[in-house]
Amino acid sequence: MSFSPVPVWLDCDPGHDDAFAIALAVKSLELKVLGVSIIHGNDTVAHCALNAKRFMWACGIQGVSVFPGVSRPLVRDAKYCPEIHGVHGKDGVAGMCGFNFPDEEIFADQTNLPSVQNGVLKMVEIVSTYPEKVTIVATGAQTNLAMAIRLFPTVKDNISKIVFMGGAIGLGNTGVAAEFNMEIDPEAAHVVFHSGIPLVMVPLEVTHSVLVTPEVLATIARIDAFSPSSFEEKTCNIGQDLGKRLQIECDEIYKRIKDINNKELTDGEESNLKIPECSSNFAKCCVELLTFFRSTYKNVFSFDSPPLHDPCAVFYCINPQSFKTVNVFLDVELSGEKCTGRTLCDLHGLSKKEPNATVCYSLDVDKFWEKMFSCLKISNEKSPLNKK
Template structure:
């Protein structure tokens, strides 16, 4: 891909702290043309998540990206939200995304930051059909909106380049014993997508759990305006990432989870660092506080000393696919089991004899990811109205 080429992208999400960083990365990556954002149920209600998307776009100084409210519940099940990780809006005087109090009176009085009237599914379908180039669809929440779109408008598939989604796991889940949250809350929608015949790229927990917001990253974020703004080079040379036999992926994830739980039981609060009192800008303070809130909840719920930043991995894959290791696998979704509902069944040993339908990521170059993320954070800070004196 030449430097002049851009990738048309439709983002479907449920902000969500990690979705917020996915929005930032998508809107400040020079090779991405972000066509629009549709909101799906998940981390919170569609109403709250849509407002969060607008808050983040405002904080990043981005105008002209339309936001649409999509489907408010799973296709056939009752909705399930995630307040234990992303917080409950309104608690402790927090407006919107827990961890930072956004100036809603300023944001929502600006006509550039209004939710569009068109339904998210219709807006997605219209944008994909109308675009002169094939569109890449990125899903960082439940797959309800997209499943509904390709069922209502099957002709969309002709103008879709690929679908990249954060969700599922090769092994253990996170909010279910066997399932990952995004797939678990609407497994029927995921099943439609998995069997759509479209090129699919799955970024599972095994990969996103490597992209940790460690204390050194938080320190760089607090001083983001002083960091070097050099974008990482995108080359065709693959870095030697850790290689494990396929059958060992699940067992390592299990071992890691046990160790995290042991640390949490010893003293979960040791993982939460003290809040800094100095920041290079208001923007830096905002995103630092958002991620330290995320750190606190992940420590409490899962024993992570540093929280995994799941959703931006999808955007990073778009611009740096060679920074990932992958396997072509047949993957299905469990929709009939009460105990294993939503589990992604990754046939790593080809026992089903089915043709692979998903390109499953198994590793990521974390160093390049953070160089790219910090670069885009600094670009966003330069444009942010939060820094206006």
């Protein structure tokens, strides 16, 4: 039987975790990435587009174009996340600090620059004309998707589903009740949720189980030696039951609150994690990016190890059998005084509305890391960083 990769379009805002999502998508044989559109979020569209091309260059990725999309939410002012992803300066580039990329070398080749074509228009053009239905993977705000759906509604006919990282079954992260991607453009999410396109939500309850632990960093530091038998987190049974997953999430939030109360965390606090020695320049790039990400997550959210959110949505497209899911009616709060952007998962059918989304609540973490490491190992073999 012949193998046919799933055609996907990636919409993202790199961002540390978005960068690893791109690597996972492009380096997986199970997927065929048709293009990448950039959305506002972790930083400006201009910065995020350059970050995408920087990390793609580091991974030896060629032939996948990056198209800058909409630069602000549908009706609100733009909001970014420098407290997590950094600002331009000695620590690196805006939106993806931690490693100083050789920009002069990268962008001396004009083919490494983002396209001048608009991301929404290019997404519509390629998705609409592709001979198969396309899966959209969205790991940022959903403004590009909402614009495409509203301006070119027939594009929906050739979209298989939208798999997105964002939202939460329970509480969010950056807002009192909302997750960041939903909080910064809830109106766009509302358009997407009510579009009639099949939806798959990969919320915080899933991504908070995929942590960049010291063991993960050590494996990436020696990525050239990775084999599936060399790493096992033994976490694949976490949250196999929905109630258990939500209880675990609540317990983790309570623990972090206690940590914050018991210890004053200051901006710029040094991490006590020893950075492992790396076997290649590409491994050093990945480890330094994730170590910066770890330090900011520790200072802002009191996570000992940061969650690698966005690749989880890509992994769903690769191996949906590794997820536990529930079908629900999904909506987003638009006008609440305190809860704007909160995703509303009708777990008990109280709205009496037909389910419009598959919501993930658990993931086989070991299988995720096995695939992520395998793709990073392939990237390491192709990386121009290792030629220095």
